[in-house]
Amino acid sequence: MNGGSTFRVGLIQMRSGRAPAANMEAAAKLIGEAKTGGADYVQTPEMTNILEVSRERLFGAIVPEEQDASLATFRELARALGIYVHVGSLAIKASADKAVNRSFLIDRRGEIAARYDKIHMFDVDLKGGESYRESRSYRPGDLAVLTDLPWGRLGLSICYDLRFPALYRALAEAGATFLAIPSAFTRQTGEAHWHVLMRARAIENGSFVFAAAQGGDHENGRATFGHSLVVDPWGKIIAEGGTEPGVVFADIDPAEVSLARSRIPSLQHGRRFEVLEPMAEPTHLHVVGADA
Numbered sequence: 001m002n003g004g005s006t007f008r009v010g011l012i013q014m015r016s017g018r019a020p021a022a023n024m025e026a027a028a029k030l031i032g033e034a035k036t037g038g039a040d041y042v043q044t045p046e047m048t049n050i051l052e053v054s055r056e057r058l059f060g061a062i063v064p065e066e067q068d069a070s071l072a073t074f075r076e077l078a079r080a081l082g083i084y085v086h087v088g089s090l091a092i093k094a095s096a097d098k099a100v101n102r103s104f105l106i107d108r109r110g111e112i113a114a115r116y117d118k119i120h121m122f123d124v125d126l127k128g129g130e131s132y133r134e135s136r137s138y139r140p141g142d143l144a145v146l147t148d149l150p151w152g153r154l155g156l157s158i159c160y161d162l163r164f165p166a167l168y169r170a171l172a173e174a175g176a177t178f179l180a181i182p183s184a185f186t187r188q189t190g191e192a193h194w195h196v197l198m199r200a201r202a203i204e205n206g207s208f209v210f211a212a213a214q215g216g217d218h219e220n221g222r223a224t225f226g227h228s229l230v231v232d233p234w235g236k237i238i239a240e241g242g243t244e245p246g247v248v249f250a251d252i253d254p255a256e257v258s259l260a261r262s263r264i265p266s267l268q269h270g271r272r273f274e275v276l277e278p279m280a281e282p283t284h285l286h287v288v289g290a291d292a
Helices: 020-036 055-061 069-081 159-163 165-173 187-205 255-263
Strands: 007-013 041-043 084-093 099-106 112-117 123-125 131-133 145-149 152-156 178-180 208-211 215-217 223-225 229-231 237-240 246-252
Touching (some): 165 187
Parallel strands (some): 007 041
Antiparallel strands (some): 007 246, 099 112, 215 223
16 A cells, blocks of 8 residues: 555445446446546445345345456446446345345455445334335345555445444554545435534544445435535535535545654554443542541
């Protein structure tokens, strides 16, 4: 790795529908645009190949990893274009009744350098009757994943993982200088929390955050927030998308990580501690001025 060289990030903002082939074509076109714009590392959002809440439709469309045409196409693109392609996630069939929400980092040779299965399942009930149960169709991962880029170490995560800061602290303590958070955030939660949580993960770990996002009104009726973000280690948003499909570019200087961490060395100051039950009243109290 050469942590001193600068590089260009290209975040692909999408509006994935129900047809994997159409989504693959849209993503491939935008990856080409990112390469034309000078990107060295290109990230697509969560659920690049399909955005579907119906279990029946989902399992009718997805396949095991070795059969996935999208993954094969992205591997060939990475090789042909000579760039790193980080597929934010694909829905991959893992068994007859479970899928995995899996990220892939593909290197310049078209080889899969890292895989990560989303750990935290999005099982929530929002206002207005908006409800999700990711665990009904997906099997959660149980491993945090780091991988090396030429410019530093990348910590992988996906969307709802954003709300669990212990994951990012573990990645940063293991050497991550860049945090990847490809997402399909709901419009409702994005309006409330997207920017502040992304900035918090960057600030508290002194790391860059790269977050490609789904955005807009999707074929299945879901509305996602968009606003793909690049955040620097001081918490400044240095690039942001809107809600339309496209590419968001940012030039990254990895030296900013060590600078931010030297100013606020919280990674060095962190302490392990026990969690105690509420303390009982002491059995012996000494009150100043009281009779012996």
